[in-house]
Amino acid sequence: MFKESDIVLSAKHIVKQFPASGGRTLTACNDVNLNVYKGKTLGIVGESGCGKSTFVRMVISLDKPTSGEILYHGKNLSNLSKKETWLNRQNMQMVFQDPLASFDPKMKIVDILTEPLINYGKLKRSEKEAKARELLKMVELPGDFVDRYPHNMSGGQRQRISIARALSLEPEILVCDEATSALDVSVQESVIQLLVRLQKEKNISMLFICHDLALIRSFAHQIAVMYLGNIVEVIPGEDVAEKSLHPYTQALLGAQFSIHMDQNKKIESIESEAPSPLDVPHGCPFQNRCEHCMEKCKTIRPVLTEVESGHEVACHYVTEK
Amino acid sequence: MKKVLRIFKENKQFTLFFILGLVVIGVAIFAPQLSPYDPLDAVMTESLQEPSSAHPFGTDKLGRDLLSRVIFGTRTSLIMTLCLVAVIFVIGTFLGVIAGYFGGIVDAVIMRIADMMISFPGLVLAIAIAGMLGPNLVNAVISIAAVSWTKYARLARSMVLKVKKSLYIEAAVVNGTKTWKILLVHVLPNMVTQMVVTAAADIGTMMLELASLSFLGFGATAPTPEWGLMLNEGRTYMAKAPWLMIYPGIAIVICVVVFNMLGDSIRDVLDPRQD
Numbered sequence: 001m002f003k004e005s006d007i008v009l010s011a012k013h014i015v016k017q018f019p020a021s022g023g024r025t026l027t028a029c030n031d032v033n034l035n036v037y038k039g040k041t042l043g044i045v046g047e048s049g050c051g052k053s054t055f056v057r058m059v060i061s062l063d064k065p066t067s068g069e070i071l072y073h074g075k076n077l078s079n080l081s082k083k084e085t086w087l088n089r090q091n092m093q094m095v096f097q098d099p100l101a102s103f104d105p106k107m108k109i110v111d112i113l114t115e116p117l118i119n120y121g122k123l124k125r126s127e128k129e130a131k132a133r134e135l136l137k138m139v140e141l142p143g144d145f146v147d148r149y150p151h152n153m154s155g156g157q158r159q160r161i162s163i164a165r166a167l168s169l170e171p172e173i174l175v176c177d178e179a180t181s182a183l184d185v186s187v188q189e190s191v192i193q194l195l196v197r198l199q200k201e202k203n204i205s206m207l208f209i210c211h212d213l214a215l216i217r218s219f220a221h222q223i224a225v226m227y228l229g230n231i232v233e234v235i236p237g238e239d240v241a242e243k244s245l246h247p248y249t250q251a252l253l254g255a256q257f258s259i260h261m262d263q264n265k266k267i268e269s270i271e272s273e274a275p276s277p278l279d280v281p282h283g284c285p286f287q288n289r290c291e292h293c294m295e296k297c298k299t300i301r302p303v304l305t306e307v308e309s310g311h312e313v314a315c316h317y318v319t320e321k
Numbered sequence: 322m323k324k325v326l327r328i329f330k331e332n333k334q335f336t337l338f339f340i341l342g343l344v345v346i347g348v349a350i351f352a353p354q355l356s357p358y359d360p361l362d363a364v365m366t367e368s369l370q371e372p373s374s375a376h377p378f379g380t381d382k383l384g385r386d387l388l389s390r391v392i393f394g395t396r397t398s399l400i401m402t403l404c405l406v407a408v409i410f411v412i413g414t415f416l417g418v419i420a421g422y423f424g425g426i427v428d429a430v431i432m433r434i435a436d437m438m439i440s441f442p443g444l445v446l447a448i449a450i451a452g453m454l455g456p457n458l459v460n461a462v463i464s465i466a467a468v469s470w471t472k473y474a475r476l477a478r479s480m481v482l483k484v485k486k487s488l489y490i491e492a493a494v495v496n497g498t499k500t501w502k503i504l505l506v507h508v509l510p511n512m513v514t515q516m517v518v519t520a521a522a523d524i525g526t527m528m529l530e531l532a533s534l535s536f537l538g539f540g541a542t543a544p545t546p547e548w549g550l551m552l553n554e555g556r557t558y559m560a561k562a563p564w565l566m567i568y569p570g571i572a573i574v575i576c577v578v579v580f581n582m583l584g585d586s587i588r589d590v591l592d593p594r595q596d
Contacts, residue, residue: 060495089497101488106510116496165496 013068030229043220093166099158156187335586356389413473421481451539461540480512522584
């Protein structure tokens, strides 16, 4: 299912550190290795503050990694010149978490939708409205929306506009940073359906950040679970419920609410807080919250090891068992 | 059109001072038609005459009609003030936007220069600059502009810092928008309202500063009809001919009050919180 030759984007040993007060450093991403495949969706799940957003900011060249490289078809993104970075932005577009905040409040939908194309000289000003209507149609919105302002629309409509804008340049990779978490549950589903349909039509690779494991496993081909800047498990989306091995992934699954859940069964929440990224422990990042914690976990950091095709886990307990 | 009418109806204070502002501007434009005499026409036989039906505001020491001079003074004051506000608005905003958006060394250099300017008492520095350049109207505008742009630069900078953090700027970068276009299309329109409000409220103050400079002899030069200068000329005859100071003084007070109140009510009308 995942072939080497289909890799569109690959992150190799990405480390991102920020200087913090008192001469400390905040480690947002710690040796992240991920591959994005052509036409497939890679979901990244994790708690708030685990470095998901930092990682995608580096992918779309808004930040540079402290070390490591992000290769897009073999080209290292941090080595590109200003002009090349600008040209490369056409290949990667982003849908933001809060659609309203990602639109200029003084702009109409027609200008918002066509801005990317005009930036790259791919659209004449006279054809603006026609193109905007075409894009609206693509995301199943009425063409009359061209004259509206974003604050006159509902959350789901705004997110559709956001998707239409991101896809106007026909990018190869679409990055969605919690694109559905600001939406109502009923709207979430239709937005996801839209994304999946567009992905199939245009063969786009998606990088989808989410903290809802149940939502993401419904459409992601691959799920990467992130904890405190580390990828702890990479698993095919459909296997997450049955085959996940890492204690953290299982804890996330256990903390999931569901309509079909057993009312008498206790909802398992994870004990204690995640350690501060200012003070990352030696060894396994999950050690203080893990019930299987061993001596080895406190000294040696586990690395991702393949347990099955397309399924990697970073856990001493799992690999030794 | 209906929308404009509604704004006027809903904001009585704004409407009142807007009309008064238009009257002041009208006086400046139609000065030649409104004034009974030539403001520069000296009739020595009629010097220092008391206000009468022939000369409602009296005459000055050279026998020039004071009413005509006050009316023409509106022209000088208004043109100078508007030029001054336009200059500091453009320069201050430009420098502030650059400093705020690019940050780093550009920011440091521009803002340290601004700090330097602020650490002097404004009018004293303006007098020093005007003194160096020589007294005339253009130099008065330049010298006050040199000390007043900092306010706009600081305001623009702080606004840009706020706008810069917003997600739509980031989205624009991801969309491949070039920096200059981000500044023009995304940053400026989202801060210009506040800047305009400040500028409108500043017209009165600036008018006063220009008049002060003229009064001190660093602005308008004789025989230009200018209120500050007229006050200075009348100073010597204060006991004998008080109308020489009263009428230009009243003119300054009226103008400053009208434009201050206009600026205030524009702030109410354009209140950015309503956006």
